[in-house]
Amino acid sequence: MSEQSRSVHELVEPSGREAVLRCRGLTKRYGEFAAVDGITFSLERGTITGFLGPNGAGKTTTLRLLLGLAEPTAGDAHVFGRRYRELDQPVRRVGAVLESGDFHPARNGRDHLRALALAAGLPLGRVEDVLELVELSAAAKRRVKTYSLGMRQRLGLAAALLGDPELLILDEPANGLDPAGVRWLRTFLQTFAARGRTVLVSSHLLAEVAQTVDQVLIIHHGRLLASGRLDELTHDRRSLEDVYLELTAGEAS
Amino acid sequence: MTGQLRAELLKQRSTQTTLFLFLAMFGLVAFAVAMHVVALGAESISTRSDQLAVFQVGTRAGMLFAGLVGAIAITAEIRYGTIRPTFLVTPRRGTVIAAKLAVSAVVGIIFGLLAEGVMVAAATVAFAARGIDNQLSGDYLQLLAGGAAAAALWAAIGVGVGALVRNQVGAVVGLCVWMLLVESTSESFVPGVGRLMPGGAGLSLAGNVDELSAAVAALLLVLYAAATSAAGWLATLSRDIA
Numbered sequence: 157m158s159e160q161s162r163s164v165h166e167l168v169e170p171s172g173r174e175a176v177l178r179c180r181g182l183t184k185r186y187g188e189f190a191a192v193d194g195i196t197f198s199l200e201r202g203t204i205t206g207f208l209g210p211n212g213a214g215k216t217t218t219l220r221l222l223l224g225l226a227e228p229t230a231g232d233a234h235v236f237g238r239r240y241r242e243l244d245q246p247v248r249r250v251g252a253v254l255e256s257g258d259f260h261p262a263r264n265g266r267d268h269l270r271a272l273a274l275a276a277g278l279p280l281g282r283v284e285d286v287l288e289l290v291e292l293s294a295a296a297k298r299r300v301k302t303y304s305l306g307m308r309q310r311l312g313l314a315a316a317l318l319g320d321p322e323l324l325i326l327d328e329p330a331n332g333l334d335p336a337g338v339r340w341l342r343t344f345l346q347t348f349a350a351r352g353r354t355v356l357v358s359s360h361l362l363a364e365v366a367q368t369v370d371q372v373l374i375i376h377h378g379r380l381l382a383s384g385r386l387d388e389l390t391h392d393r394r395s396l397e398d399v400y401l402e403l404t405a406g407e408a409s
Numbered sequence: 410m411t412g413q414l415r416a417e418l419l420k421q422r423s424t425q426t427t428l429f430l431f432l433a434m435f436g437l438v439a440f441a442v443a444m445h446v447v448a449l450g451a452e453s454i455s456t457r458s459d460q461l462a463v464f465q466v467g468t469r470a471g472m473l474f475a476g477l478v479g480a481i482a483i484t485a486e487i488r489y490g491t492i493r494p495t496f497l498v499t500p501r502r503g504t505v506i507a508a509k510l511a512v513s514a515v516v517g518i519i520f521g522l523l524a525e526g527v528m529v530a531a532a533t534v535a536f537a538a539r540g541i542d543n544q545l546s547g548d549y550l551q552l553l554a555g556g557a558a559a560a561a562l563w564a565a566i567g568v569g570v571g572a573l574v575r576n577q578v579g580a581v582v583g584l585c586v587w588m589l590l591v592e593s594t595s596e597s598f599v600p601g602v603g604r605l606m607p608g609g610a611g612l613s614l615a616g617n618v619d620e621l622s623a624a625v626a627a628l629l630l631v632l633y634a635a636a637t638s639a640a641g642w643l644a645t646l647s648r649d650i651a
Contacts, residue, residue, distance in 0.1 A: 220649070220650070223497060224496070224500045225496060225497075225649065225650040226649035226650065227649060240500060241500040241501070242500075243500070246497065246498070246500055247497070247498050250497075254493050254499055255490055255493070257489075257490055257495055258489070258490035258491055258493050259489060259490075259491060260420075260423075260424055260485060260489045260491055261489065262424040262425055262426070263420075263423045263424050264423070267419060267423035268423075268491075270419055271416045271419045271420050271423070271495055272413045272495075273499050274412045274413075274416035274417070274419060275412055275413055275416035275495070275498045275499050275505075276412070276498045277412045313492055364629060380490075
């Protein structure tokens with residue numbers, strides 16, 4: 157942990173409650189370079205957490221470690237008390253979108269979702285449900301290469317929602333969305349969290365984050381610089397942007 | 410596992426890649442038939458072994474394109490990033506590789522049967538048209554069954570190579586260069602080695618050449634397929650996904 161951290165209070169769960177997500181000393185090194193350097197935090201049920209940091213700060217690497225796509229060099233990450241790769245039916249607990257472009261351009265939206273639903277053992281009716289939810293039913297037969305960036309974002313979200321998960325992990329979900337799409341996403345996430353579910357969302361759009369999230373994690377150079385409730389970090393009429401720029405500038409190499 | 414197999418089958422069907430590979434193979438075999446059976450003098454395709462040798466093109470094309478099907482089954486996911494949602498849904502990556510091996514092998518069988526079938530049908534018609542005595546009717550069963558088995562095993566080799574190489578262009582070019590350059594050069598210049606290679610063994614298995622017994626050829630190909638897919642499996646389990 158950084159000694160320069162301000163208001164780092166690790167969100168340790170009260171005893172007896174299972175943390176939705178918890179990492180301890182999570183570290184990923186590539187040779188000498190530490191992409192993620194001893195990150196510790198946990199998420200409470202029913203919250204939306206913004207995961208902030210400059211490009212290359214280690215956000216996506218952290219998410220890959222959480223989701224079992226990469227192995228940590230040290231430390232561990234647990235979702236619902238277990239490593240992601242040890243969850244029985246992970247899509248029923250965790251839905252995640254890492255990049256907006258994870259589609260075969262020649263496959264249509266419906267078949268993309270069907271392949272995932274079949275692999276997850278979910279009924280194919282779920283595919284139609286999530287297509288409707290993200291308002292892509294009319295475009296479901298079109299190949300993904302004809303989709304706009306916003307449509308790809310929504311198709312990715314649809315894939316993450318197939319298993320009706322309790323935890324959503326989204327990497328830059330607002331990229332490419334038009335203002336109506338951004339508002340739709342914000343409302344969707346707030347409704348999702350209001351039902352006792354949990355969201356971890358990385359973003360560069362600080363103004364949008366400030367409207368949506370309950371708490372923030374700020375990382376830079378792979379280290380967690382701040383974590384806590386948004387209203388605690390932005391007391392004294394300071395905006396999230398002020399806090400963010402002050403923290404990340406202070407850490408610039 | 411049923412769901413995994415259905416998912417992999419849908420991935421094969423839902424892009425036009427498989428159809429494109431099939432058409433390319435069909436074109437190649439048809440072209441080769443035209444070149445060999447029509448252009449070669451009657452005296453060089455009159456004996457049974459000459460005719461079997463001419464039929465090599467069908468076996469080779471079946472093996473190569475089945476290998477490409479297997480390689481693309483894994484490298485297309487890496488290339489387009491669908492490997493991420495795939496492994497998020499199924500974090501036990503070995504299951505995904507197993508399903509890809511099974512489905513690619515089935516597609517490989519179909520490719521092998523089609524390649525040999527096109528070759529046999531076209532050559533039979535061409536022999537009849539030119540009044541050349543067809544010596545092969547007793548060999549059709551081994552051509553079809555051996556060619557299909559060789560293609561299925563090459564599909565598994567393709568999955569293994571694809572999982573190891575990961576880069577789609579690299580895997581596709583590598584398989585083509587191996588089959589079209591390394592194999593044929595070795596068979597011409599060092600036949601003792603060439604006949605033991607995956608392509609050479611496939612030719613023996615389909616009965617195009619009789620360098621190895623079908624049983625030895627089958628065993629060799631099974632070993633190649635097992636070794637490459639095991640290596641690809643281990644690499645997929647241990648490596649990080651970008």
